[in-house]
Amino acid sequence: xxxxxxxxxxxxxxxxxxxxxxxxxxxxxxxxxxxxxxxxxxxxxxxxxxxxxxxxxxxxxxxxxxxxxxxxxxxxxxxxxxxxxxxxxxxxxxxxxxxxxxxxxxxxxxxxxxxxxxxxxxxxxxxxxxxxxxxxxxxxxxxxxxxxxxxxxxxxxxxxxxxxxxxxxxxxxxxxxxxxxxxxxxxxxxxxxxxxxxxxxxxxxxxxxxxxxxxxxxxxxxxxxxxxxxxxxxxxxxxxxxxxxxxxxxxxxxxxxxxxxxxxxxxxxxxxxxxxxxxxxxxxxxxxxxxxxxxxxxxxxxxxxxxxxxxxxxxxxxxxxxxxxxxxxxxxxxxxxxxxxxxxxxxxxxxxxxxxxxxxxxxxxxxxxxxxxxxxxxxxxxxxxxxxxxxxxxxxxxxxxxxxxxxxxxxxxxxxxxxxxxxxxxxxxxxxxxxxxxxxxxxxxxxxxxxxxxxxxxxxxxxxxxxxxxxxxxxxxxxxxxxxxxxxxxx
Ligand SMILES: Nc1ncnc2c1ncn2[C@@H]1O[C@H](COP(=O)(O)OP(=O)(O)OP(=O)(O)O)[C@@H](O)[C@H]1O
Ligand SMILES: [Mg+2]
Numbered sequence: 001x002x003x004x005x006x007x008x009x010x011x012x013x014x015x016x017x018x019x020x021x022x023x024x025x026x027x028x029x030x031x032x033x034x035x036x037x038x039x040x041x042x043x044x045x046x047x048x049x050x051x052x053x054x055x056x057x058x059x060x061x062x063x064x065x066x067x068x069x070x071x072x073x074x075x076x077x078x079x080x081x082x083x084x085x086x087x088x089x090x091x092x093x094x095x096x097x098x099x100x101x102x103x104x105x106x107x108x109x110x111x112x113x114x115x116x117x118x119x120x121x122x123x124x125x126x127x128x129x130x131x132x133x134x135x136x137x138x139x140x141x142x143x144x145x146x147x148x149x150x151x152x153x154x155x156x157x158x159x160x161x162x163x164x165x166x167x168x169x170x171x172x173x174x175x176x177x178x179x180x181x182x183x184x185x186x187x188x189x190x191x192x193x194x195x196x197x198x199x200x201x202x203x204x205x206x207x208x209x210x211x212x213x214x215x216x217x218x219x220x221x222x223x224x225x226x227x228x229x230x231x232x233x234x235x236x237x238x239x240x241x242x243x244x245x246x247x248x249x250x251x252x253x254x255x256x257x258x259x260x261x262x263x264x265x266x267x268x269x270x271x272x273x274x275x276x277x278x279x280x281x282x283x284x285x286x287x288x289x290x291x292x293x294x295x296x297x298x299x300x301x302x303x304x305x306x307x308x309x310x311x312x313x314x315x316x317x318x319x320x321x322x323x324x325x326x327x328x329x330x331x332x333x334x335x336x337x338x339x340x341x342x343x344x345x346x347x348x349x350x351x352x353x354x355x356x357x358x359x360x361x362x363x364x365x366x367x368x369x370x371x372x373x374x375x376x377x378x379x380x381x382x383x384x385x386x387x388x389x390x391x392x393x394x395x396x397x398x399x400x401x402x403x404x405x406x407x408x409x410x411x412x413x414x415x416x417x418x419x420x421x422x423x424x425x426x427x428x429x430x431x432x433x434x435x436x437x438x439x440x441x442x443x444x445x446x447x448x449x450x451x452x453x454x455x456x457x458x459x460x461x462x463x464x465x466x467x468x469x470x471x472x473x474x475x476x477x478x479x480x481x482x483x484x485x486x487x488x489x490x491x
Contacts, residue, residue, distance in 0.1 A: 371409025
């Protein structure tokens with residue numbers, strides 16, 4: 001810490017004393033400056049940093065006492081050792097009363113001289129260290145304060161709302177954007193329960209889920225909160241303490257009203273187009289069927305073949321239109337109205353019995369492994385749709401002779417359902433996109449399968465409405481596993 005040598009200023013009119021001190025002290029690792037009178041001493045003090053002064057009392061011109069007084073006033077931190085002859089010991093004692101650190105008598109006894117100097121330099125060193133500590137401490141506190149105020153400025157300037165709660169779900173940090181977005185007028189200076197300002201039950205529930213989450217990996221939860229005509233997206237995550245324990249929640253809120261309106265317009269438009277297309281298609285199909293059945297007169301083999309192909313095409317178009325209507329309905333939150341406690345195992349078995357023949361045709365073995373199950377609150381028709389889509393995908397995107405395994409079991413507060421296949425797999429960079437509407441992986445193996453890319457977005461929509469989650473793991477050429485978690489219904 002103290003890398004530099006201590007500097008001693010020897011003030012004495014006798015050259016022998018000055019040189020004697022220089023010789024002894026230089027050998028002991030001190031840097032020595034000398035002055036032959038008081039004026040020169042004060043001048044050196046004003047130009048240099050001195051750690052210790054050896055001061056003769058009897059000098060021509062300015063006396064030692066006068067020098068001491070000036071030093072004491074201007075440089076109180078420098079210890080002064082008085083050099084005195086036997087005759088002036090009384091004066092030396094007087095000087096100590098005036099602030100001198102110690103005195104030594106001439107002629108010097110080397111040991112005594114060195115001990116006195118060393119004591120004074122220890123004092124000086126300690127003082128310097130204390131000063132350095134104090135300075136560092138002050139700087140650290142300043143940095144901390146600066147960092148804190150920087151963070152505060154950033155959070156306060158954010159366009160998104162920020163809401164941090166403690167474990168009791170009391171608001172402990174917020175920003176002006178939050179106050180404005182949620183139209184909060186009250187005082188949030190002391191911790192206030194979050195449900196006092198945000199009444200949305202689902203949102204509060206999702207914060208509770210985060211606090212009590214027993215999932216191995218901390219998850220973010222996204223919820224949409226309605227506030228009058230406004231729609232706000234809230235993305236919440238656990239706030240973790242030093243030992244990775246959950247100490248609260250952090251939510252970032254964004255006003256997505258405009259985006260929602262646009263989405264609604266798009267859905268309305270899609271809905272309208274789908275409806276308008278469906279009626280004429282149904283009637284063309286009916287007419288074709290009439291022709292096929294020969295009710296409008298006999299038809300030849302070729303005509304029969306063409307008409308049949310036409311009907312097949314119409315059927316796949318009708319299926320697409322149904323999917324479009326379905327997704328629009330799910331997005332409007334209308335599809336999931338009948339949530340009752342159900343046994344998800346039954347739904348899976350029912351779905352499997354439908355899909356068994358499709359799998360058989362491709363030589364694919366379908367297996368179902370059921371662990372201990374608990375009821376969930378769900379709309380069983382919608383759940384059937386979820387499994388139909390996932391298992392159909394597993395069958396479609398597997399080469400002939402593959403294996404598809406479905407498993408279901410209760411896991412903590414959730415029921416976990418997995419659909420695994422030994423199919424073509426999905427590349428890692430495609431995984432985040434496959435739940436998007438109309439997204440299909442662009443490769444020849446996928447193209448062989450007829451599809452519109454709507455299945456998984458319907459699945460995701462239904463699971464969202466049931467507070468469920470879906471994750472996917474896949475390896476190209478090896479196979480894919482979809483994992484669903486649905487909250488258990490607690491009576
Ligand atoms: N089990 C799977 N194995 C490999 N790829 C899959 C699997 N499931 C889905 N995919 C990929 O994800 C894409 C999206 O699937 P999704 O079910 O949404 O649409 P789709 O099957 O193409 O059409 P449809 O709307 O008729 O279901 C698929 O096109 C395919 O590329
Ligand atoms: Mg599909």
